Amino acid sequence: MSKLQQRIQKIEENIQAACEKAGRKRSDIHVVAVTKSVSSTRAKEVIDAGFTHLGENRPDGLTEKIEQITDDVNWHFIGNLQSRRVRDIIDHVSHIHSLSRTSIAKEIQKRAENPINCFIQVNVSGEASKSGIAPKELESFIEAMTNYDKVRIVGLMTMAPNIEDEAEIRMIFKEMRALRDRIHALNLPNAPCTELSMGMSNDYEIAIEEGATYVRIGTALVGEESGGD
Secondary structure, three states: OOHHHHHHHHHHHHHHHHHHHHOOOHHHOEEEEEOOOOOHHHHHHHHHOOOOEEEEOOHHHHHHHHHHOOOOOEEEEOOOOOHHHHHHHOOOOOEEEEEOOHHHHHHHHHHOOOOEEEEEEEOOOOOOOOOOEOHHHHHHHHHHHHHOOOEEEEEEEOOOOOOOOHHHHHHHHHHHHHHHHHHHOOOEOOEOOOEEEOOOOOOHHHHHHOOOOEEEEOHHHHOOHHHOO
16 A cells, blocks of 8 residues: 555544544545645646545646646635736636635636635634634625625635644634534525635544534645655
8 A cells, every 4th residue: 555545544534533523424525635735746646546626825836737637626726816816727726715805806706707616714713824804804705795706605714723722723613613604594695605614634633523524635645755755
């Protein structure tokens, strides 16, 4: 068994355990393999292993891999997106996980051929180093999005602090789920808001237990090529 297969097996076991603990179905969880730090060759290995959702955080990294990989893949843009770079990625991605500015929505509206699945990035932890809108601004931001029919708000995204305190991480994910439920209950045509993008290599199990439907797993899945892996 290759190192990649070993990592995948371990992650699969962890996801299954988290689902059982939370009384959820494994089919409810989508794993976005974050390939930003590895080559197109490694990304292709991940695809060959059965992953159909891949995530990149830079427009240049995304377009480079798209040029080299012809497989039918759902590309997710997971990084901060500048308005001027929207046109470079917009018709290549199935999901954008970092919508938090009206200027981005305007560019999506202008450039997209079809409606784009977007997650609104919410800064639940309040960390100055993190992007995203404040929870108290969420409803007014979504209301403003009704002007853009190419922006389909499928859910919310957040990143928990990189800390050891599991209780605090869990609290942040719980708050995100409550926010998602509140927006979903509004029954807005442009914002079904059924999904939760939260959880990365170090906390995806907690995220699944607290309701994540998309987890973004990088190194724990794809490995580090520089180390000879």
